[in-house]
Structure formats: C-alpha cells, structure tokens
Amino acid sequence: MDTWQSPGRLQIIRQIQQTQQWDMLVIGGGITGVGVAREAARQGLNVLLLEQKDFAWGTSSRSSKMVHGGLRYLASGNLKLTSHSVKERERLMNEAPGLVDLMAYSWPHYKGQFPGPKIFALLLALYDKFAGQKYRHFIDKDKALYQLPGLSEDGLMGATRFADAVTDDSRLVMRVLNEAHNDGAVSLNYCQVDSMIKENDHVNGVIASDQVTGERYEIQAKVVVSATGAWADKFRNQMGQASKIRPLRGSHLMIPNWRLPCAQSITLKHPVDGRSMFIYPWEGMTVVGTTDLDNPEMSSMEPSIQASEVDYLLTAANHLFPNSNLVKHDIVATFAGVRPIVSGGALNPSSEKRDHSIWDDEGLVTVSGGKLTTFRLIALDVLKAAAKYLPHVNYHDHGQRIFSEATSGSEYFKLLDAQWQRRLLGFYGQQIDGVCECAKEEGWALVPGTQTFWAQLRFAARMEAVVNLDDLLLRRTRIGLCVPDGGAQFEEKIKHICQQEMHWDEDQWQAQWQAYQATWQRYYYLPAAS
CATH class of the missing domain: 1.10.8.870 (Alpha-glycerophosphate oxidase, cap domain)
Incomplete structure (x- = not known):
C-alpha cells in the first residue's frame, strides 16, 4: 500500500468517511488484530483496522521475540496448545525466513536441579515429534562450557540443546498488515475507538476519534472485533460485562553483546524463586528476560520496568555468568510488555494459562490471551465467532500461506x-x-x-x-x-x-x-x- 504516508493518511480518512458500512471493523493493531484483518481480507471482506496508538505499540513490539511452542505448556499437560504452537513455528520459519529464524537453545543442567537431563529429554522428544524433526541432543560439561563461555561451573553436569525460533515482533506485525493491505484491507493508526454504536441491542459500529486531528467519526460495520489485548475489558465493560483480563508485565534488559557474549538462547531457573527465564541474542545485543508480574493499571501510558525488576534480572544473569559482574551501567535500554492473560484466579501469575478466549457480546467479538506464535489460528477462531454476522465467511483452516512469496529485481x-x-x-x-x-x-x-x-x-x-x-x-x-x-x-x-x-x-x-x-x-x- 503506497498511500500510508502523508498525504496518504488523508486519503485513508476520506475512504473511511465515504464507506457506508464495513463488513468487519477490527480494533487493535497488534499481531492478533492484523492477523484477523489478514484472514478476513483474503476472503474478500471489506475490512477496516483502527489502532489507538501506533501499529504494534502495545505487547506486539515488547514481547520476548520468541516464536516458540512453549515447553512450559507441554510440562503442564497442555498438549494441544504446544502442538499447535510448534507447527505454527515451523510454518512461520518456512514462509518468512529472515523474519522468523531458528535459534539454538540450551538448558544447563546442575546437580539437584529439576528437570534433570533424562526427564527433559522425554519432554523434548514429544516437542520434536510435533515439529516433525529432531533438534534435541545432550552435550557434556566440557562442550557446554565451550559453547557457553563464562557459564557457572559449580555443579554443572552438561546441557541439553534444542531449538525454537526468534523474530522481530514489530516487523512481523508490519509484514502481516501489508499482506492484509494487499488483499484490500484498510488500516489507520492513531485513531482511537471511544465507544460502540448500538441499534436494537446489536453493535453495528463505533465512534472513533483521530488522535492527530481531533476529528470524530461514526463508522458502521456488520461486526466489530476487539483485538486490544490487555485492554480487552474496556469495551466489554461498556457492554455490561465483567472484567476477565489479568495483565501481566514482562520486563527485559538490553545488554551489549560484548559485555555478555551470547550466541544462542540460554534457559535458566532464577536462583531466588525458580522461575524460568532466558538470556538470548537479538539484533546484535544480549537480552535478559523476563519477569512475570501483575500490572493492574492499564491506561494509555506505556508499561515500564520497575527498579525491583532490574535487580531481579541482573541477579539471574550474574548467577549464571558469575564472572560477568553486570551492573546497571551496562544496560543500554529496557522494554516491558503486558501479556493479556485471561484470569483463572491463580495466586502465582506464572501459573495462569496462556490460551486465548473469545466472547461475543451482541456483535462485539472480543479476543484476548493466546500466543504470538499462534496468531493465524486465533484469527480463524475469531472468524468462526464472526460467522454469525457474516454468513459466507470461511473459518476453516485450509493451510493457506500467511505470506506471499517475494523476490527483488533491484x-x-x-x-x-x-x-x-x-x-x-x-x-x-x-x-x-x-x-x-x-x-x-x-x-x-x-x-x-x-x-x-x-x-x-x-x-x-x-x-x-x-x-x-x-x-x-x-x-x-x-x-x-x-x-x-x-x-x-x-x-x-x-x-x-x-x-x-x-x-x-x-x-x-x-x-x-x-x-x-x-x-x-x-x-x-x-x-x-x-
């Protein structure tokens, strides 16, 4: 789409004003929202996507950048989510090499720490079966220290190598959104949806305000999809529904790679509370993350790391790499994202399930929760819920490509x-x-x-x-x-x-x-x- 930049924004606004009714209006320009727009537009639906801030402004530019199956879900018995995630990971790597790439992972094994090499190998055997290929293998202590220089040697038995994938989440959003544009979808950032328009107890549009010009628009649509992640309760509350989302903050440190050399992702247990964490290479830097804390205040302000989280993450990195002696001065930047978890009432935030949920409130279809990796499958589930208002929509999984093939003649x-x-x-x-x-x-x-x-x-x-x-x-x-x-x-x-x-x-x-x-x-x- 070559009309994004000014005066393109004015052209998009004119198109919004001149369209009498959209088939689907999507609220939210993160990975879930653009995924829905992509799947709907490929079927010929007239789709409009509105984002209150910038595309990928929320969680979708502040995730841990991992396109992974989720070993924690496998360990907790959620085989369906793990299977879907691993298969979607393989699909994304095959369709978008350079954007979603295989990354080596290592889990160092220390005496007395759970899981040990044998139990972990059993989990990974199932993980690899879902993927259709074997990535796992065990390396002894000497090889582990060679491949992971600086690793703590105290009690080290060796490490298990396996694989998942890594991405630039914000670029992933833009690539999927471009695919939606190619199929006719229209999108506008900095356009905030304020409220629903209802007629005969049915949502048939929204009132939105342009955050650039201050103008307000009434926009009609056959169905409205709220894909606003951690902000999902906002519009459901307006419909008289109870809050369901438990926002959990995950914070990360960006460290120069020369200061903490890291050629692969390392999974570790935090020495204080035993939570699983990662240290991994990304964009020429080393990332240390993540935390998992309640973030109850969901306003238009950006989430940010807290001082206690900085100490928590540095403690973990220095424990695993005792000679690194990292201090706050070594930190180049930080980022914090808020995961939209559908609350199950667990006392420990990390115990909450990561599955997505969908609600239909009189024509307002809300989706929240889920994983970045499975955005395509989440989008198809949303279309299934929207089929009540769009009878001809096809929500079955036919395995169509997410990304069009691309070459350059330049x-x-x-x-x-x-x-x-x-x-x-x-x-x-x-x-x-x-x-x-x-x-x-x-x-x-x-x-x-x-x-x-x-x-x-x-x-x-x-x-x-x-x-x-x-x-x-x-x-x-x-x-x-x-x-x-x-x-x-x-x-x-x-x-x-x-x-x-x-x-x-x-x-x-x-x-x-x-x-x-x-x-x-x-x-x-x-x-x-x-």
Whole structure:
C-alpha cells in the first residue's frame, strides 16, 4: 500500500468517511488484530483496522521475540496448545525466513536441579515429534562450557540443546498488515475507538476519534472485533460485562553483546524463586528476560520496568555468568510488555494459562490471551465467532500461506550479501524494492552499532505510516533499543531523513525529538529510582 504516508493518511480518512458500512471493523493493531484483518481480507471482506496508538505499540513490539511452542505448556499437560504452537513455528520459519529464524537453545543442567537431563529429554522428544524433526541432543560439561563461555561451573553436569525460533515482533506485525493491505484491507493508526454504536441491542459500529486531528467519526460495520489485548475489558465493560483480563508485565534488559557474549538462547531457573527465564541474542545485543508480574493499571501510558525488576534480572544473569559482574551501567535500554492473560484466579501469575478466549457480546467479538506464535489460528477462531454476522465467511483452516512469496529485481538488492538479502526479504516481503530504492540515496550503510541500514529508516519514514518519532526509532526500526541514549548520537542524521521524507519543519522536529527523548528515558531505560 503506497498511500500510508502523508498525504496518504488523508486519503485513508476520506475512504473511511465515504464507506457506508464495513463488513468487519477490527480494533487493535497488534499481531492478533492484523492477523484477523489478514484472514478476513483474503476472503474478500471489506475490512477496516483502527489502532489507538501506533501499529504494534502495545505487547506486539515488547514481547520476548520468541516464536516458540512453549515447553512450559507441554510440562503442564497442555498438549494441544504446544502442538499447535510448534507447527505454527515451523510454518512461520518456512514462509518468512529472515523474519522468523531458528535459534539454538540450551538448558544447563546442575546437580539437584529439576528437570534433570533424562526427564527433559522425554519432554523434548514429544516437542520434536510435533515439529516433525529432531533438534534435541545432550552435550557434556566440557562442550557446554565451550559453547557457553563464562557459564557457572559449580555443579554443572552438561546441557541439553534444542531449538525454537526468534523474530522481530514489530516487523512481523508490519509484514502481516501489508499482506492484509494487499488483499484490500484498510488500516489507520492513531485513531482511537471511544465507544460502540448500538441499534436494537446489536453493535453495528463505533465512534472513533483521530488522535492527530481531533476529528470524530461514526463508522458502521456488520461486526466489530476487539483485538486490544490487555485492554480487552474496556469495551466489554461498556457492554455490561465483567472484567476477565489479568495483565501481566514482562520486563527485559538490553545488554551489549560484548559485555555478555551470547550466541544462542540460554534457559535458566532464577536462583531466588525458580522461575524460568532466558538470556538470548537479538539484533546484535544480549537480552535478559523476563519477569512475570501483575500490572493492574492499564491506561494509555506505556508499561515500564520497575527498579525491583532490574535487580531481579541482573541477579539471574550474574548467577549464571558469575564472572560477568553486570551492573546497571551496562544496560543500554529496557522494554516491558503486558501479556493479556485471561484470569483463572491463580495466586502465582506464572501459573495462569496462556490460551486465548473469545466472547461475543451482541456483535462485539472480543479476543484476548493466546500466543504470538499462534496468531493465524486465533484469527480463524475469531472468524468462526464472526460467522454469525457474516454468513459466507470461511473459518476453516485450509493451510493457506500467511505470506506471499517475494523476490527483488533491484540491482541494489544484488549488492547485498546473502544473509542481508534473506533478512530484508523476510522483513519487507513484496515491499523490498521500496527499501532498495531508498538505498540509492543512502547506500547500504548500517547505523553504527545496529543491524539496521539507514535505507530502512528512510523507507519507514517514507512509506510506513510513521506519525511520531518513536514510531520510527522504537518499532519500525530498533535503533532506540540498540544504541545508547536512544540513538542521540545520530540526531542530525535522523533529523535530515525525517525532514526530507516527512516534511517536518524545525519546530516540528524539536517537538518530536523532545517527546521521543522523554518517552525513551521514562519507558525504555532505567527507572528514575535506579
């Protein structure tokens, strides 16, 4: 879709105003919402998606980046969720290499720690059976220390190697949304749905407000789907329904890879409470995560890491790698996401189930819970619930591809090494030539200290519905997470691109830069108490 950037936003608003009734209106621009839009639009439905902030602004840009089956679900006996997740993981890796990639995992085994190698091998045997191939194998202590340098040797027996996948969750959202656009869906970020429109006790539309212009719109639709994740209770409460969501915060630390070298994901037990955690490589950095804490205040403010969580995560990393001696000064950035868990009343947040749930309240179909990995299956379940209002919709799983196959004929694409070609094709799919067009101006120069080309930044500013600077630096690209001070050292270069592509004058730039710096400092760095 080449009308995202201004004046494209005005064209989209005009189309919304001129459309008498949409078949489906989706609220929420995270992975669940764009997944629903993608599956509905491929069937020829007239679909509109509205996001109150930016696409992937919520949980879908702040997950642990893992596309995995979930060994914890297997261990708790949830075979169905594990099987579906592993099979969807394999599908995503096959369809979008470069965006969803296999990542090696290791579980170090220490004397007296559960599970031991034999029990863990039994779990992984079933895990691999779901995947249709064997990834697991045991390595002895010497090999474990060779492959995981710096690992604590005290009581170490060896490690079990297995595999899952990793992604850039925000780019995954954008790729799926582009597929929905290719099939005719329309989307608008920074457009907040305020309330439902009801007629004869049936929801038949919404009242929405443009967060850019302040305008309000009445939009009619045959069915409204709320895919707002941790905010799912908002509209159900308006319909007189009780709250069901237990928001759980998961926080992460971004550490320079040279400070904590890590070539694969390491699963560990926290030395204090025994919770499972991960330390893994991502975007040239090392990520330490995650926590699992109640986050009851769900407002329009962003979630952020708390001082106690910083200490908790550093304690785990320093316990597993005792010679690393990590301190707060080593942290480049942080991020915290809120998982939308459907509450079952468990005292321990980590004991809550991760399955998704769907409710139909008189034409408002709400979906929440579930895993990033299974977004396609969740979308089909939503279509099944919506079939009551859209009789001809087909919600059966026919195994259709999520992503269209993509190639590039650009001469600039051919200048890239194979690994970068693979990555950019995965990130952008059929939009790859637009990125190459930007490389004519920027060349293939990387933003220092990152795995992002300046051409990607320019492409996002030009073509990817960027409204605010944090959209560009925290979601379309991850410069704000990978460079100290949120990328302040590159201010002049970023300013030059934004003024060229987004036509910001000096006053607009200064306002955007100050707002971005405040956002980064408050929500993507250490809490003030630290």
